[in-house]
Amino acid sequence: MHDPNFGKLFPCSCRREEIEAATVKKRLEVSNLGALSEKTFDNFIAKRQGLNPREQQNLQRAFDQTKRFAEDPKGWIFLMGPYGVGKTHLAAAIANARLERGEQTTFVTVPDLLDHLRATYSPSSSVGYDELFERVRNVPVLILDDFGTESPTKWAQEKLYQLINHRYTNHLPTVITSNLDVESIEPRIRSRVLDMDMVRNIVISAPDYRRGVPTEQNELSSLSNHQDQTFETFSDRKGEIATEHVRRLSVAIEAAKAYASRPDGWLVLIGGHGSGKTHLAAAIANQQVRLGEPALFVTFADLLDHLRATFSPDSSVRYDKRFNEIRNAPLLILDDMAIESATPWAREKLMQLIDYRYVAKLPTVITTALDRSEMDERLETRLLDPRQTTVCIMTAPIYKGGKKSKPRRR
16 A cells, blocks of 8 residues: 655654754744743642732632633633732743643733834844734734833834734734723724623732732721711611602612622612712621721722822822722722712723723722713713613612601691
8 A cells, every 4th residue: 555654754763852842942932931931820829828808719710711711722811900910920821831732822021022023124133024023913822911011102002003903803812911001002902902702801909919918008998987887877768758769778778788798790879969878888898898808998089189199299109009009909989979070180080990990890889979961971881881780779868867757736
């Protein structure tokens, strides 16, 4: 019979190990991992001291999702979170796992990638721009680390858009890490990385691992002013107000109690002044604190004051650090959200905060007197999204304490 391998060259078995070792070395060089070649899932510490249960669960979920992606890369992963939480380690672990399986993978920080592309224009460059760009945009698995730390020139934005759009259109497995506010991402790129049908958005809310302790948020919280506002001290106001008001209030009470027992998704309490929405929001926070869980309770006005204070020459904390503390709070309770008199700057900060927590699906409670007609379309789609938010309309009139006394008969 005719041997199908007749006439073909095969390496000698004595050199097979040498050739395989050279192949592995070449893949590692092409991957650009360098010192990160030691970062694996095996040496990632998913269970850390000092984390509260919610932070621990969040970190474990990020670990599990990235590991599953490494085993079968499909779609995209967008890893978000502040500095030092483990984003780069998990991204490098994905790259190393794929390299072990013999798949070509490229890991590169975005600023370095742009520098490499610029360098191809030099007469002494050993590789042309088209060759390098083609290699990066079509690699089987691409990992872009530190997205957003690059210089935001028009050229850089255009190159990144071309790269991301190509991989998005062709459904090429891609991992991106960033500590950016979602809102600050260039709109064309933002629409790609926030596509929930293709991209898994993973926000790591654990504190900086290198500091070894959770980020303190006590100075931001005003919960101490609401210590007496618990579910036990909340009145259902039966016999005092109209039946329809009581019914809506009962729905809000049950929703708040359910949320306090297991904070998941968003809870939005809408009602006028004195309707009880702040009391219920504080009751949720107080119950979480009693259970040993963190809860950041802050009014919208105080939040803006905290952010503005960072611009003072006397401030001991930078703006980006303060904003990260707020947007990554394991449970954020934003009381008395108002936009009717807010400055453009305040509206922008609010939307950055709302967008980030909405995309990350971080537990959030919001109280506001706004009705739907006062919300712009963008705010409405976030706050009133039924897939993520429970909305309670509280129509009860101002609570003055006690029950309404019966009129005397004449």
